[in-house]
Amino acid sequence: MYLGRASISNLRTFLAGYCFDRRQIGIPQTSQEQQFCEFQTWIQQRFNLTSNQTWDQIILFFSQDEHTALEQFFKLFDEFIQTEHPRELQPNTTNNLIVVSGTQE
Numbered sequence: 001m002y003l004g005r006a007s008i009s010n011l012r013t014f015l016a017g018y019c020f021d022r023r024q025i026g027i028p029q030t031s032q033e034q035q036f037c038e039f040q041t042w043i044q045q046r047f048n049l050t051s052n053q054t055w056d057q058i059i060l061f062f063s064q065d066e067h068t069a070l071e072q073f074f075k076l077f078d079e080f081i082q083t084e085h086p087r088e089l090q091p092n093t094t095n096n097l098i099v100v101s102g103t104q105e
Contacts, residue, residue, distance in 0.1 A: 008069035012056035035084075042080050 003010040019033065043055040047062065056069070059076065063069035 007066040008056045
């Protein structure tokens with residue numbers, strides 16, 4: 001509903017707008033949002049890349065299309081949570097990042 005269509009690029013745009021709006025109205029980042037900033041580096045390491053491509057572009061490059069890239073994002077994000085932040089970013093919590101990432105379409 002919020003993305004318009006199942007697209008990893010739309011997800012990144014949505015999240016960027018969400019973060020921008022929170023900054024504009026002076027709401028500080030949550031610890032989960034700060035930890036999500038590490039996802040970019042994790043994705044680069046996961047795919048053994050040193051390019052300046054964003055996490056969505058990297059995932060899309062290794063996927064068939066936008067839809068499958070979005071599906072892959074959720075798998076990779078779950079892996080990121082388990083390996084990098086096993087306690088802080090657990091599924092089924094009520095923080096905004098998990099709620100947004102938990103919607104697959």
